[in-house]
Amino acid sequence: MIKYFSIYLLSFVGLYFFAITLHDWVFHINGVYLRFHLKYVYLFFAIISFLICTIFKILTFVPKAKEQLGFFYMPTIFLKVILFFFVSY
Template identity: 40%
Template sequence: MIKSLLIYVVSFAALFFVVLHLQHWLLEANNQSVRFSYYDTNIFFAVASALICIHLQLFSSIKSLQPQLGYIYLPTLFIKGGLFFFSFQDAVFALENLTVSERLCLLSSLLIFLLLEVFFVIKILKQNTPKILS
């Protein structure tokens, strides 16, 4: 279990640095800027997704929770959205109109970290799915 937890942390940290530098490079190359800290939004998405995967892995070790893991995961998407709103209410949601580059920064970060999160969640759920005998 420690190995899988370490894999989650390293994977999300590596993806964070790749996404951060890629966004920085693209913004510089296109002479664009964003009015919020994309470092902070990226760190939020990386940490939130990593914590979801870590908690789901820990819950999977509890025998009574194994059949409920999918139901445990579903509300985390709404919780993450709510926490993002409250965390960045002044920085992002106070802006009247977001530019295309600002929207792309937020959406690309959200989708990239969500893809890795879903990849790990599927692996966790597959490990804990009972095998049906045919």
């Protein structure tokens, strides 16, 4: 179980730094300057995505929930977007 969580954590941390570096590089090359920091947006999505993956991994041990994980996925994505709007405003 710890192995899966560490893989998830390393994956999301790696993707976070890769995306930030890539966006900063592309914006710097093209001379684009934003009024806000993308770091906080990526950090929010990395944390929420890690939590969703962790909860789904825990739910795989519940026999009734394991069969319903596909149905749980769509509402969590919708809730992630709604939560992002509430946090950003």
